[in-house]
Amino acid sequence: MSGFLKGKQFGYILTAWLLLMSVQAPYLQAETKTAVLEKKLISDLRSFSDQLDGVLGLAIKDLSTGRTIFINENEIFPQASSIKMTILLEVLKQAEEGKLKLDEFINLTPEAKVGGGLILAYLGYPALKISIRDLCVLMVVLSDNTATNLLIDRAGLKNINNRLQGLGLNQTKLQRKMMDVKAAGEGRENLSTPLEMMSLLEKIYKGSVLSPASKQEFFNILSLPKDSPLQQAVPEGVVVADKPGELEAVRCNSGLVFLKKHPYVICVMTTYLKNEAEGNATIKKIGQAAFSYFDRLERSSDYGRIVSEK
Numbered sequence: 001m002s003g004f005l006k007g008k009q010f011g012y013i014l015t016a017w018l019l020l021m022s023v024q025a026p027y028l029q030a031e032t033k034t035a036v037l038e039k040k041l042i043s044d045l046r047s048f049s050d051q052l053d054g055v056l057g058l059a060i061k062d063l064s065t066g067r068t069i070f071i072n073e074n075e076i077f078p079q080a081s082s083i084k085m086t087i088l089l090e091v092l093k094q095a096e097e098g099k100l101k102l103d104e105f106i107n108l109t110p111e112a113k114v115g116g117g118l119i120l121a122y123l124g125y126p127a128l129k130i131s132i133r134d135l136c137v138l139m140v141v142l143s144d145n146t147a148t149n150l151l152i153d154r155a156g157l158k159n160i161n162n163r164l165q166g167l168g169l170n171q172t173k174l175q176r177k178m179m180d181v182k183a184a185g186e187g188r189e190n191l192s193t194p195l196e197m198m199s200l201l202e203k204i205y206k207g208s209v210l211s212p213a214s215k216q217e218f219f220n221i222l223s224l225p226k227d228s229p230l231q232q233a234v235p236e237g238v239v240v241a242d243k244p245g246e247l248e249a250v251r252c253n254s255g256l257v258f259l260k261k262h263p264y265v266i267c268v269m270t271t272y273l274k275n276e277a278e279g280n281a282t283i284k285k286i287g288q289a290a291f292s293y294f295d296r297l298e299r300s301s302d303y304g305r306i307v308s309e310k
Contacts, residue, residue: 033303033304037293037296038067038069041289041290044289045058045069045071045289045290046071048282048285048286048289049071049282052270052273052278052282053273053278054249054270054271054272054273054274054278054279055072055075055270055271055272056071056268056282057071057072057073057075057077057193057194057268057269057270058070058071058073058266058267059193059194059195059197059198059266059267060265060266061202061264062262062263062264062294063202063205063206063262063263064261064262064263070194070195071194072194073193073194074193074194074195075193075194075269076171076191076193077194077250077252077270077271078189078191078250078271079191079197079252080190080245080247080250080251080252081148081243081244081245081246082192082197082243082245082252082254083172083174083190083191083192083245084140084148084243085197085200085201085254086160086163086164086172086174086200087139087148087151087155087174088136088139088140088218088221089163089204089209089210091132091136091151091154092210092217092218093163093209093210093214094155094159095132095214096210096211100132100154100155101132102131102132102133102136102217103132103133104131104132105129105130105131105132106129106130106131106132106135106154107127107128107129108120108123108127108128108129108130108146108150109124110124112146112149112153114145114146114177114178114179115179116143116144116179118142118143118144119138119142119144119147120138120146120147121146130147132154135147135150136151137221140221140224140226140243141224141225141226142226143245145178145179148177149178149179152174152177157177160174161173161174164200167199167203168199169196169200171191171192171193171196172191172192172193172196172197172200173190173191174190175188175189175190175191176188192269194254194267194268194269197267198267201255201256201265201267202265204218204219205219205256205265218241219241219256222241222242222243222255223239223240223242226244227244228240228243228253228255229244229251229253229268229280229281229283229284230242230244230253230255230257230268230283230284230287231255232284232287233284233286233287233288233290233291234257234287234291238257238258238259238291239258240255240258241255241256241258242254242255242256243255244280244283246276246280248276249272249276250270250273250276250279251273251276251280251283252267252268252269252283253267253268253280253283253287254267254268254269255267257294259294259295260298261297262297262298264290266286266287266290268282268283268286268287270282270283
C-alpha cells in the first residue's frame with residue numbers, strides 16, 4: 001500500500017513538473033535564442049580584439065536588461081579627447097548649482113590658444129567673447145582644445161576630479177589640460193577604464209547625476225554630428241551621444257546609443273597601436289556588430305520574427 005502511494009505521489013510530481021515545463025517552454029526557448037545571438041556577438045568582439053595589433057578594452061551594457069559584455073574592462077587607458085565628457089558634465093552640474101551660467105561669456109585671449117583647435121586658434125583678432133555653451137559645443141563636436149582649456153579654467157580641474165571621485169570613479173582622472181606635452185611627458189595623462197566610462201554614462205542616463213533638463217542638454221550636445229567611429233557604425237537617424245579621442249598609438253570612443261527598447265552604452269578603448277588607423281577601424285567594426293545585435297532585439301518578437309513596416 002505504501003509503495004502504491006509513493007508511486008502515485010511520484011506520478012503527481014511528474015505531472016506537475018511536465019505542466020510547469022510546458023508553461024515555461026516558450027520563455028526558455030526565447031532566452032536560448034537570444035543567448036545564441038549574444039554568444040555570436042561576444043565571439044565576434046573577441047575576434048576583433050585578437051586581430052588588433054594593440055591592446056583593446058571594451059564595456060557594453062544593455063540599459064533595459066542590465067546585461068553586460070566586457071573585455072579588459074578594468075584596465076586603465078589614456079582617454080585623449082573622450083575625457084571631455086567629464087568636463088561637459090562638470091560644467092552642466094555647476095550651472096545647475098548656480099556656480100556659472102551657460103550664457104555667460106568668456107574672453108578669448110591670445111595666451112589661451114593652443115594647438116589642436118580647429119576654430120578658436122584662428123579667431124579673436126582683435127578680440128572675441130564666446131558663451132560657455134558655445135565652448136561646450138566646440139569642445140564636443142570639433143574637439144577644439146582651446147575651448148576645452150577655457151572650460152577647464154572656468155569649472156576648475158580639481159572640481160572635475162572631485163566630482164568623478166564622488167561618483168565612485170576612482171580611475172577616471174583629468175590630470176592635465178589639452179596639449180600640455182610637458183605634463184604628458186611627466187606621466188600626467190587623462191585616464192579612465194571601459195567600466196568606469198560605462199558607469200558614468202549609465203549614471204547620467206538614469207538621472208542620478210544631473211537634473212532632467214541638464215541631462216537632456218548633456219546628451220543633446222554629445223549627440224551632435226561629429227566624425228566618430230560609433231556614429232559611423234549606425235544607420236542615419238539613430239542617435240548616438242558620444243565623444244571619440246585620438247592620441248599617438250591611442251584611439252577610443254565612448255557613448256550611448258538611443259534605441260527605444262534597448263538603449264545601450266558602448267565604450268571602446270585601444271592603446272599600444274602599431275597602426276593608428278586600425279584603432280578607429282576596429283572601434284567602428286565593434287560598433288557595427290553591437291548595433292546589429294541590439295537592433296535585432298529591438299525589432300524582433302520573442303521568437304525572432306521581424307515585422308517590416310513596408
